[in-house]
Amino acid sequence: xxxxxxxTADRQTFVTHLECSMTGERYxxxxxxxxxxxxxxxxxxxxxxxxxxxxxxxxxxxRPADLWKYRELLPVRRTENIVSLGEIATPIIPLDKLxxxxxxKHLWVKxxxxxxxxxxxxRGLVMAIAMAKELGVKTxxxxxxxxxxxxxxxxxxxxxxxxxxxCPADTPEVNVREIAxxxxxxxxxxxxxxxxxxxxxxxxxxRGWFDLSTLKEPYRIEGKKTMGLELAEQLDWQLPDVIFxxxxxxxxxxxxxxxxxxxxxxxxxxxxxxxxxxxQAEGCAPxxxxxxxxxxxxxxxxxxxxxxxxxxxxxxxxxxxxxxxxRESGGVAMAVSDESIARAVDDxxxxxxxxxxxEGGATLAAWRKALAEGLVSxxxxxxxxxxxxxxxxxxxxxxxTLDKDGPIDFSxx
Ligand SMILES: *Cc1c(COP(=O)(O)O)cnc(C)c1O
Numbered sequence: 001x002x003x004x005x006x007x008t009a010d011r012q013t014f015v016t017h018l019e020c021s022m023t024g025e026r027y028x029x030x031x032x033x034x035x036x037x038x039x040x041x042x043x044x045x046x047x048x049x050x051x052x053x054x055x056x057x058x059x060x061x062x063r064p065a066d067l068w069k070y071r072e073l074l075p076v077r078r079t080e081n082i083v084s085l086g087e088i089a090t091p092i093i094p095l096d097k098l099x100x101x102x103x104x105k106h107l108w109v110k111x112x113x114x115x116x117x118x119x120x121x122x123r124g125l126v127m128a129i130a131m132a133k134e135l136g137v138k139t140x141x142x143x144x145x146x147x148x149x150x151x152x153x154x155x156x157x158x159x160x161x162x163x164x165x166x167c168p169a170d171t172p173e174v175n176v177r178e179i180a181x182x183x184x185x186x187x188x189x190x191x192x193x194x195x196x197x198x199x200x201x202x203x204x205x206x207r208g209w210f211d212l213s214t215l216k217e218p219y220r221i222e223g224k225k226t227m228g229l230e231l232a233e234q235l236d237w238q239l240p241d242v243i244f245x246x247x248x249x250x251x252x253x254x255x256x257x258x259x260x261x262x263x264x265x266x267x268x269x270x271x272x273x274x275x276x277x278x279x280q281a282e283g284c285a286p287x288x289x290x291x292x293x294x295x296x297x298x299x300x301x302x303x304x305x306x307x308x309x310x311x312x313x314x315x316x317x318x319x320x321x322x323x324x325x326x327r328e329s330g331g332v333a334m335a336v337s338d339e340s341i342a343r344a345v346d347d348x349x350x351x352x353x354x355x356x357x358x359e360g361g362a363t364l365a366a367w368r369k370a371l372a373e374g375l376v377s378x379x380x381x382x383x384x385x386x387x388x389x390x391x392x393x394x395x396x397x398x399x400x401t402l403d404k405d406g407p408i409d410f411s412x413x
Contacts, residue, residue, distance in 0.1 A: 006068035007082045014051050015075050018042040018218055021321055030077065032135045034216055041318050042218040043258065044075050048265045057268045060233055065089035067123060067226045073262060074127065075222050081134040083159050085116035087126055089230050092383070097351040098364070102371055104378040108240070109354060110231060113389030117154050117178070119147035119310075119357075120227065120387045124251055127223030128212055129155035137161060141209035143196030145248070145309045146175030147388055150182065152212055157183035164209060166196035171309065174392055192304060194315050214249030215318045224252045228259030231383065232269055239274050241380035242331070242370075244363035246387060247278040247287055248313035250322035257325035274383070275331035277375075278322055279366040281306030282335045284314060287322055291333035296320045307338045308358040310387060332375060340365035345390065357393055360386030 018027040020036035021043050027033055029044075036042050055072045063069035067087035076082055092108045099107035112120035125148065132140055139162040142152050149165040156163040163184040167176060168191060179186040189196050197213050204211045214220065232239055239260070245253045253276055263269045278287050283306040290298035300315040316322065326333055345361035348354050356364065363384035370376045402408065 006064050006066055006071065007079065007084055009071075010079050011071045012054055013075070013077050014046045014048075014054070014072055015077070016045050016047050019045050021318070029075075030135075032137070032210070033218055034211055035317070039317070041215040041221070041321065044218055044222050046073060046262070048262060052266050057237070057266070067126065067223070067230075070226055070229050073225075073229065075219055076127070076130045076134060078134060081130050083126060083130050083133065083155050085122070085126070085154060085158065087115060087122055089234070090114050092231075092234055093354055095348060095352045095354065095364070098347060101351075102368065102378070104371060104382075106240075106381040107367065107384070108382065109348075109356070109360065109384045109386050110227070111354070112227075112385060112387045113357065113360075113391075117147070117151045117182075118389040118392050119151065120224070120252065120385070121147040121151040122155075123226055124148070124220030124223040124255075125151035125155050125212075127219045128152075128217055129159060129161065131217075131219040132156075132161060132210060132212070133159045137210040139164065139207070139209045140212045141165070141200045141203050142212040143167070143193050143200050144171075144179075145193055145312060146171050146179075147310060147392070148214070149179040149184065149186065150175060153179045153182035153184035153186075164203065166199050168192050168196065172392070172394060193313055194300070214251055214313075214316070215254075220251050221255045221258065224255035225259040225262075226255075227252055227385070228256030229263065231256070232259075232263055237269050239269060239272065240383045241274060242277060242376050242382045243274045244277045244279055244366050244382065244384045246308065246311050246359035246362050246385060247280055247322060247333070248311040249316045250278070250287070250318050252385065252387075253278060253325055254318055254321045257321075257329070273329050276326050276329040277331045277366060277370065278326050278333040279362050280311055280333065280335045281308050281341065281362060282337050284312050285333075285335040286314060286316070287319065287326075288333040288335045290319065290323060291326060296323055298323070306341075308341055308362050310357070310359040311362065334366050334369065336362050336365040336369060340369070344368070349390070354386075355390030356386045357388040357390050359388065360384065360390070
């Protein structure tokens, strides 16, 4: 089967308008937009009644298993603007040994590391770039901790859009090289991701670059939303009890929450929702601080540091959307230490054979903590998001050498 089987099918699209996530103000579809007038993310709205009539839930099972099968719930109007590197449905992998060890039954990992460019950033960026193409963008710019830049560069090159990418100076070498290899102009900046974001903002003003920062354009959420659609479909339309999501800018958490509402409106699922657990690192936990203080907005986290680079985001423009979803779901925001993250990565690989990225490790560490604190029970179905392949991160050097010419004690190997 060709990976673009869903692309060749001409299907109707159902976007009606865009809406400010804060004020509800309406914006026209089919025009280039950044943030709303009050500086908050725009959400895409669909004629869900019409989608309901056009797309019976069972039809999905007949389509090839990739992100574009949800076309009626996605913003791209014209089929020729769809871009793809093969955004497959990612598998759900049980961690049976780790679950048993903790006395629990259902611990599952949605392994997003299988996506193009090795992370779930592909879901958001494939949509953002397809829409940028549709709306005539020539050059995109973005700040990144690594994975978003890689996905943006790949898809932009594929459709002939130029990309300019800024990352913190200490971004892992492999990410910076990947971004450059996929055709972007990439710069290391002596600052954190929000400092990089300011440079993008300035370049956007001076050079007319289109700002592809997290949640600063409306379509990455729509791409990330497919995690929620896919999860529901894979679990036969029964959502899990609890979802652990490593939260940086929160695009995926916000997107899944939006997907759940849309699916309920379509009659695909009922009103039961998973508890959404926003997982952050102790060295950068602005959402946890705001959650615990009962605030709807989060202040910047100073001196952010953690080995889980993907969630090293000191400030998020969608803070209130993350916190609203977590609270409405009955979930929590929780922080885990770098030591517990490293231990989780090590355990999952050693015992269950699944190499998580550090951010994925953070969700396992958080599940363990939540179980210990009674926030989740051993009977509950828990889904962790592993957002990138563990191969993209520096691994501990555990190699040993052997002299083939000397005497070898095979009993000691
Ligand atoms: C971007 C990223 C995250 C955070 O995702 P958001 O949806 O922006 O919160 C987590 N882990 C990895 C590996 C990432 O690349």
